[in-house]
Amino acid sequence: MTSALAAPRSPYARAPRKNGVNWEKWGWLYMRVSGIVLVVLIFGHLFVNLMVGEGVSALNFAFVSGKLANPFWQWWDVAMLWLALIHGGNGMRTLVNDYATTRVARGILKSAILAAVVILIVLGTLVVFTFDACPAGQPADLLPTFCQAL
Amino acid sequence: MWSWVLHRITGVAIFFFLLVHILDTALVRVSPEAYNAVISQYQTPIMGLGEVALVGAIVFHAFNGLRIIAIDFWNAKYQRVLFYVVIGLWVVTMLAFVPRHLINVFSH
Numbered sequence: 666m667t668s669a670l671a672a673p674r675s676p677y678a679r680a681p682r683k684n685g686v687n688w689e690k691w692g693w694l695y696m697r698v699s700g701i702v703l704v705v706l707i708f709g710h711l712f713v714n715l716m717v718g719e720g721v722s723a724l725n726f727a728f729v730s731g732k733l734a735n736p737f738w739q740w741w742d743v744a745m746l747w748l749a750l751i752h753g754g755n756g757m758r759t760l761v762n763d764y765a766t767t768r769v770a771r772g773i774l775k776s777a778i779l780a781a782v783v784i785l786i787v788l789g790t791l792v793v794f795t796f797d798a799c800p801a802g803q804p805a806d807l808l809p810t811f812c813q814a815l
Numbered sequence: 816m817w818s819w820v821l822h823r824i825t826g827v828a829i830f831f832f833l834l835v836h837i838l839d840t841a842l843v844r845v846s847p848e849a850y851n852a853v854i855s856q857y858q859t860p861i862m863g864l865g866e867v868a869l870v871g872a873i874v875f876h877a878f879n880g881l882r883i884i885a886i887d888f889w890n891a892k893y894q895r896v897l898f899y900v901v902i903g904l905w906v907v908t909m910l911a912f913v914p915r916h917l918i919n920v921f922s923h
């Protein structure tokens with residue numbers, strides 16, 4: 666960290682780009698719009714999973730499959746998944762830009778963030794939409810009660 | 816400035832939790848036993864206290880995020896007052912959450 670900081674309000678070292686899409690601006694807006702939606706999605710998520718009934722101690726496979734058998738919760742969870750990972754990944758990108766001092770370090774760290782975000786979005790979306798609430802050959806006491814009616 | 820530091824730290828902490836949380840939830844696709852084995856780790860007293868810290872971080876980040884949005888789109892004049900509003904809402908939310916959560920953790 667030997668590079669000196671330029672004096673405040675000195676001209677840009679590189680002239681700002683004048684044409685093309687201003688991605689930084691859309692990223693800035695995305696953080697705010699997704700943030701507002703995430704407040705609703707995450708507070709609802711925490712309320713239903715941790716406050717209703719016996720909260721954390723009631724969580725198990727039967728509880729989750731009861732929720733994911735319902736399209737309402739499928740879409741709730743998928744929306745939360747995409748919005749939160751992209752919001753968090755973009756936020757982490759800001760931190761890398763602020764704290765990683767070399768070009769190589771920034772490249773490696775941002776690639777790692779991008780890879781984590783893409784892999785988890787694909788994994789999470791597949792889990793929610795290919796999920797089987799009543800998998801065959803499993804002990805009935807681990808499954809939601811509605812499986813017995815099948 | 817402290818609101819900014821806290822917003823960064825809570826943002827990073829939540830991000831790393833989210834990575835783990837998607838992986839543990841993905842176990843519902845493996846088998847009921849696998850999912851139950853891992854989720855029972857979230858039901859221990861130590862993790863129960865960790866969940867209090869996690870919810871505290873999320874609630875702060877959420878309310879302070881709304882404060883940032885209000886400052887950017889509305890008026891920066893009230894930023895200091897709004898910070899005390901964030902703290903107040905955080906205390907009220909945690910008072911609603913923590914006792915109930917600890918009863919759920921420690922009575923099972």
Ligand code: HEM
Pocket residue numbers: 693696697699700701703704707749750752753754755756757759760822823825826827829830833873876877878880881883884
């Ligand atoms: C609960 C609803 C949420 C709200 C209202 C919210 C709001 C915000 C806002 C307004 C920013 C500032 C962006 C900027 O300055 O350009 C931000 C940054 C950030 N958020 Fe969130 N957020 C929420 C949830 C999350 C979640 C779930 C994560 C993790 C996956 C997260 C991680 C981050 C990170 C890492 C930053 C960057 C911090 C920085 O640049 O200093 N946030 N958030």
